[in-house]
Amino acid sequence: MRRPIAETPILTDPEMILAEDSKGRRIVFLQILGVLAIVILSLWLTGMLDGDRLAQGLPAIGVLVTEMIPPDFGRWRDWVDPLLETLAMSIAGTALAIALSLPLGFLAARNTTPNKIAYQCARFVLNTLRSIPELILGIIFVAAVGFGMLPGVLALGLHSVGMVGKFFAEAIEHAHPAPIEATEASGATRMQVILHGVLPQVFPQFADVSMYRWEYNFRASTVMGMVGAGGIGTELVGSLRLLDYPQVAALLLVILGCVTLVDMLSNTLRSRFK
Incomplete structure (x- = not known):
């Protein structure tokens, strides 16, 4: 059964x-x-x-x-040149980061890299630069090239490459394939495909990332003065060592005002690129 x-x-x-x-x-x-x-x-x-x-x-x-309280602005004239140094340091570091991130971004994007080896090498470089804090890079470059703005620019620029290059690569990978395929179908070279099929699509994202990074680098450049890289950070460290807290408060307010102005200028520039 x-x-x-x-x-x-x-x-x-x-x-x-x-x-x-x-x-x-x-x-x-x-x-x-x-x-x-x-x-x-x-x-x-x-x-x-x-x-x-x-x-x-x-x-x-x-x-x-x-x-x-109250903040002491008695030495404000002595802070003008360090503030200009900080501004110049942030601009130069951002320019260096963009110049290095453009080729690395295209190599680190799957749809524009020539081969897998170039892709993996570019990704490794971006990960390495992103993993080292700019303060550590500042100490290394101060020991290598001496005091001044140059080590600050190198530290900010190379550290920024890790993040800017990553964002550039992601923007390139998300580019619409239709213009790229149309450019390739017309017999264009690889460079022409990048210039006419990819770059026009991703340029607004590149501009946004660059402006955001400039804002970050301006704030980070104030810290570079703590390791001897010049700028307003040197004045801030000096006041902290002397325990001159009213002057520290004044310097923090000045830095806050400058950061606000940089943010407003960055927003204006981003709106023009859209």
Whole structure:
């Protein structure tokens, strides 16, 4: 005699949808729990959950703020040249980054690179430059070429290549294939395809990335002065060493005003490129 075959329940379409929906909610819930666990662990390891330590530190911060008031702008004339140095450093570093990022960006994009070896080498260079902080590069270049703006420009420029080149490559990879295929069908060379099929599409994104990086480099160039690369950061470090907190507050306000002006100018330039 044949054994009776166990009957399996047949789910209707609504039941299948509910089952899939319930499974999806469980997966999302587990993912949220995992993210929360990682966040809580990170807060605990960094001391953010140490209430006693935070409670002791907050009054000290309050005392420091009161010592900064009122800001002392008595030496503002001495800050004009360092501010101009900081501005020049950020512009030169951004220009260096763009000049190096353009070829690396095309080599690091799958649709414009000549072969896989060039692609992997370009990606490796971008990852390497992006992984080294500009402050460390500044220390290295100060030791190599001496004090002044040159090590700051080299540090800002080379570190920026890692990020700018990555954004350039991603913009190139997302370029619409139709103009590229049309240019290739007309018998154009590889360089002509890049100039006429790719570059017109990605130029607005290139301009946006360049402006954003200039804003970042202006802020980062103030830190370069801490390692002897010149600029307004040198004045800030000097005031901190002398514990002249009113002057520190004045310098921070001046830097804030300059960053705001650079941001406004960057927004204006970006709007013109669109």
